[in-house]
Amino acid sequence: MNHNPQSSDGKHDDDSALSDFLASLMDYAPTIPDELVEHYLAKSGFQCPDVRLIRLIAVATQKFVAEVASDALQHCKARQAAVVKDKREKQQKDKRLILTMDDLSKSLREYGVNVKHQEYFADSPSTGIDPASREE
């Protein structure tokens, strides 16, 4: 069979690519610290002395957060663009990009995570006003 030597070479290249990538992770500093990742992995029962795997999980988590945040950012920008531009003041105020629960829940829904925010807390006069105009 002619496929065997080719596939074995291909697999060898892939293996070396994977090991090179894992080695390069040691030079990369993920935003999520190794200590935090190790703490929760230890809680879950994960055992591995290899630090590269910890880095891989940290990078994967950071990528997940970045994707969710960028989706939420798209939702935020789309919402601001849809607002009727009545006054210039309102436009300037809306330029600030705020991570809100509405945008977050919309972006997380695509990843299968259902986050439902309570409709309102009836304890302040600004209840029910558009979230862009009320900053926290």
Next chain:
Amino acid sequence: MKDGGFENKKELENSKNQSKYSKFYIKSDDFALAIATVAVAQVCESVGFQSFQHSALEALSAIIVWYIYNLGKTANFNANLAGRVEANVFDVIHGLEELESGLGFAGASDVNRCVANLGIVRDIVHFVSDGDDIPFAYEVPWFPVVKEWKGIGSFWEKGEDPHGEHIPSWLPAFPGPETYAARSSVGNGTMTASNEVKNWLVRVERKIERPLLNFQQQFAHNGNEGGSSHVGGDKGKAKEASNSNPYLAAPLHFGEKEVHVSPVPSG
């Protein structure tokens, strides 16, 4: 305007339900959750956000904590399924596939392809190579800090002879004689006939209280608070213990507090 106490009760129940919903909202995990919040805020800032709602930030940090936990659990499960105790990179990659199963498996249907060429791994490689790395803002110490627990010590460790053949030497040694022998009481002032009974009762009380207090202090020092860095005599520890725990406070001297004297039955 508050609608009596009913609305507050509802909010209280809602907040309780919210705290029960996420199993990571435990007081002991506050430190790790705070670190996760800072990391998430840094990532969101790098993406382009300028401000956050507190609730959104907390929700996202709880979700990534859940993500890490679940990934570790899945990788461990995959390793155990293969008959291994320690997970390897392939277990982690399969765990990543499971978590992102809702988005599809790019390249997973190809039998001849190595797992390193899967869409998920490729995406991570692109993510690492494209963006600049943003290190965490603070220096994180190793946590949780594990305290050294010093036991009382067995008979064999202490070199003591257990009192009797029925007591094995590997059992913890008995507490010292100061915990059950009464100390000599100090007499204060002149004693009248009516005070004699009072003094005797107070001395009996002290006899019982002081050894018990000594034993409690010793147990608290050896058993519960096994801090290896703490250096000090018994008096210092007693003071520290009394500051924190009122039940371990030093006993009162005679006359400091009025004690009710119950009549002694005749005969």
